[in-house]
Amino acid sequence: MGGTNIAAGLVDDNCKIIRKNSVPAGRTRPFHEIVKDMIELSQKIIKEEGLEDSDVEKIGIASPGIANNEKGEIVYASSFPDFRNAPVAKEFKKYFPESEVYLENDANAAAFGEMMAGAAKGKSNTVAVTLGTGVGGGIIIDKKIYSGFNNAGGEIGHKVIVCDGLECECGRRGCWEMYASGSALIRQTKEAAKANPQSLINIITNGNLEKINGKMVFDAADKGDVTANEVISKYIKYISVGIVDIINVFRPGVIVIGGGISGQGERLLSPLREHAQRESYGSVDMKTEIVAATLGNDAGIIGAAMLWRQSK
């Protein structure tokens, strides 16, 4: 379940997506309408693949916000206002009575997907960071999703890196996501481009800064634009502050970085590794790896489908 689209995929035992499809989320509609779309989308894919509903052994659902797997309910998801202790599993069970249904937070499911079949394959401890509209987090400890005693943990975008800094939607000031999200990069670029009219950024966007995207900033920097380079270097520094925090606290085997910006690959990862090398605590031989996510948007689908394989 995403704020824009709801996607479904049929996944085999080898974590391969055999067939997938999506529908617009219409996220402000009533719960029963949205869940009906989710079920119909799933049935359509199954049918297109020449299977019966009863062939599906396990169903995994990844939603924003807080999911309670024991109760089969989505407790709260700010982008789906009518989902309040929403009994998603029960609704699915009406149409898939023989299937087991699993629920999980989307960032956690994506982290689990990367561990099962992506960039964190084979690692016991992983923290996945998604630099998107916000900064999402998924924590895997001992090959299990960790989300605290009330399923609400893993909100690494909402730890403060600038005390009394920019106001965040969550109510705090100075959250990491206000500085390290994709949206933050856009905001930082706009401010810098306005302050530096000669910057290539203004030329690339024909003076309409609303057109800016993350890739444009990196492109302008690669062409030698001083302003763009300054923006990126500061932005990467903000990311690195949170990454080193994660290292000092979690020492995961690997940190997986996803979201649009992670497409920059080594351009982003190499300076992050340098920061981590220089700033992480103490003297240790074994270093946390920092890598880009490899599954993209499929991570959530694969992770959700594999939830039943979490070690207990």
Add this chain to the structure above:
Amino acid sequence: MGGTNIAAGLVDDNCKIIRKNSVPAGRTRPFHEIVKDMIELSQKIIKEEGLEDSDVEKIGIASPGIANNEKGEIVYASSFPDFRNAPVAKEFKKYFPESEVYLENDANAAAFGEMMAGAAKGKSNTVAVTLGTGVGGGIIIDKKIYSGFNNAGGEIGHKVIVCDGLECECGRRGCWEMYASGSALIRQTKEAAKANPQSLINIITNGNLEKINGKMVFDAADKGDVTANEVISKYIKYISVGIVDIINVFRPGVIVIGGGISGQGERLLSPLREHAQRESYGSVDMKTEIVAATLGNDAGIIGAAMLWRQSK
């Protein structure tokens, strides 16, 4: 093992310390001298209690820095410079051949002690925070100590809350411990007292600000001193920033606050709970409890003695 003293305790199956004692650490001495003192101290206590060395079934050692329990070595401890991959377990085994020997980082052992017999008893997920010279952390997940893939995790004092802030010994800028440790409170108080000559703090200390301790600041505040109240309110705010970070990321059942300042009890805890209530992420029914540690310096001894009872 502490930087000032090394303490040992004989602990029974009910987490009770039957007898304990300590010797000066002499922490800059060679490894073999210090470990000899540790062994002799242990033997002395055993003998005083009328027992034989062979009556001791398990031995637990809590050290600063990084301990590798599998190898039985203290990998690195900045306050014990000669401890470099130091084979502590092997040395103990020479004198206690029939005992199992366990090693752990001191903050982790203390957190485990609080879980076994103190403020976090019965909780599966706990984060223990010690506000002392620095800010120490111990993380318990599923009743096990969590310290990452290289035993170096849990350094919650070294996550940044003020980007580009005060320089920390660890090499970063703006670490939580630079603002929330007991030492930070002293520094903040000195600065405020100098800037406000009329403050009661200057009277209490007879103008010698080197005498200040944390309790004096709270006492001055309770007597209505404006400067002291401002210092404390700001200091508690700094603590709360890190506490809410822990809640958003870990959602532990309980956060246990230890160190000298935790002796202030509700004076400290009540505003921390208010901050947490107001600032923690999203809308959840089950809240993380925030409580004071109850075992004090015994937490490390009890936790070390009980390491063998960690669930696998």
